[in-house]
Amino acid sequence: MTPYILVAEDEDPVVELLRYNLEREGYEVGVAKDGEEALVMMKERAPDLLLLDWMLPKVTGIEVCRQTRSRSETRNLPIIMVTARTEESDRIRGLDTGADDYIAKPFSTTELMARIRAVMRRIRPGLAEDVQSCAGVEINRSSHTVMRDGQELHLGPTEFRLLDYLIQRPGRVFSREQLLDSVWGADVYVEARTVDVHIGRLRKALNKHSDVDLIRTVRSAGYSFVPPKDL
Numbered sequence: 230m231t232p233y234i235l236v237a238e239d240e241d242p243v244v245e246l247l248r249y250n251l252e253r254e255g256y257e258v259g260v261a262k263d264g265e266e267a268l269v270m271m272k273e274r275a276p277d278l279l280l281l282d283w284m285l286p287k288v289t290g291i292e293v294c295r296q297t298r299s300r301s302e303t304r305n306l307p308i309i310m311v312t313a314r315t316e317e318s319d320r321i322r323g324l325d326t327g328a329d330d331y332i333a334k335p336f337s338t339t340e341l342m343a344r345i346r347a348v349m350r351r352i353r354p355g356l357a358e359d360v361q362s363c364a365g366v367e368i369n370r371s372s373h374t375v376m377r378d379g380q381e382l383h384l385g386p387t388e389f390r391l392l393d394y395l396i397q398r399p400g401r402v403f404s405r406e407q408l409l410d411s412v413w414g415a416d417v418y419v420e421a422r423t424v425d426v427h428i429g430r431l432r433k434a435l436n437k438h439s440d441v442d443l444i445r446t447v448r449s450a451g452y453s454f455v456p457p458k459d460l
Contacts, residue, residue, distance in 0.1 A: 231397065232349065233257045235276035237267040237293060238311070239286055243334075247280065247311075250338045253411050254345075255397040264288025268296060275303055278349060283312035283323065291326050298327035307348045311336065363396050364443055364456035366435065380438045387412070388431040395444075395454035404451040428452055 234256045238244050244260055251258045259276065261267035264285040271279070279297065283290040290310060297303045310328040323331045329348050332341055360369045367376040373389065375382045384392065390412045395403070403411075405421040413419050432444045445455045 231255065231257045232277040233259065233274070234278045234280060234345070235259045235261060235267065235270060236280045237261045237264065237285060237290065238280070238282045239263060239284075240282075243282075243311075246338065247341075250342060251345075253414075254342055255394070262286070264290060264293045267293050271297065271303055271306075275306065278307040278309070278345060280345075281308055281310050281328070283310060283314050291323065294323070294326045294328055309341075309344060309348060311341070361393075361396060363399050363454070365439075366392075366396060366443065368393055368396055375434075377435060377439060382434050382437065384434050385427075385430065387427050388434060391427055391431050392435075392454070395452070399454050399456055402445075402447045402451050402453045407451065424452075 232255075234251055236244060236247050236251070236258060238247065238260070239262050244262075248258050248260065259270060259274075261270050265287040267279075267281070267285070268288065281290045281293060285293065288296075290312065294308055294310070297306055297308065308328045309330045309332060310323045311332050311334060312323070313334045314323075320331050329351075330344050332344060360367060360371075362368075365378045368389075369375070370393065375384055375389065375392065391408065394408070394412055405424040408424050409419055409421065428444060428446075432442065435443055443454055443456070445453045447453065
């Protein structure tokens with residue numbers, strides 16, 4: 230199951246930065262633009278982790294944190310506060326109110342993603358598992374290895390990232406442009422045909438010990454990772 234992260238943040242540029250990086254990491258993302266909306270959204274569906282700004286309209290992040298901890302349904306919800314308030318007293322207050330971690334703006338997205346993984350490993354280890362399996366393919370992000378039906382496969386770094394992205398969403402078709410943005414990054418210029426080259430390499434590696442092709446090409450649409458039952 231894809232972990233669901235709720236972002237409670239009212240600054241649009243920060244929201245888009247967080248959404249892009251979280252989705253690139255494979256998380257499902259919900260957004261609340263004020264504290265009141267965040268509380269309502271959590272009652273409708275409890276997230277697996279809350280990224281919480283302190284200075285929210287209507288209901289402050291500190292109050293959202295307090296109310297989240299007071300409800301039995303969300304008492305153990307991992308919370309990371311992301312805020313411009315950097316004084317030691319603010320950090321202590323945030324942690325004392327119930328935040329599991331506290332990161333100051335402006336922040337490094339790489340550091341934030343690492344902290345999210347760390348919090349999830351500590352509080353909900355099943356959601357932060359570094360090994361994922363589907364259709365006989367096992368990808369281990371910690372050791373950077375891939376197995377298919379017990380046989381180790383040798384993938385280049387780009388093919389590894391492609392597989393990692395596709396295997397998290399089996400059956401879903403992604404265009405070349407979507408794969409470029411998510412695997413190479415929106416700020417990197419690469420021709421769309423480059424995707425075809427790396428998909429070809431990934432397909433060759435995956436099929437080295439099997440006749441079942443797990444990569445589906447959808448004409449004029451893109452590519453998907455399809456378990457055998459869907460082929």
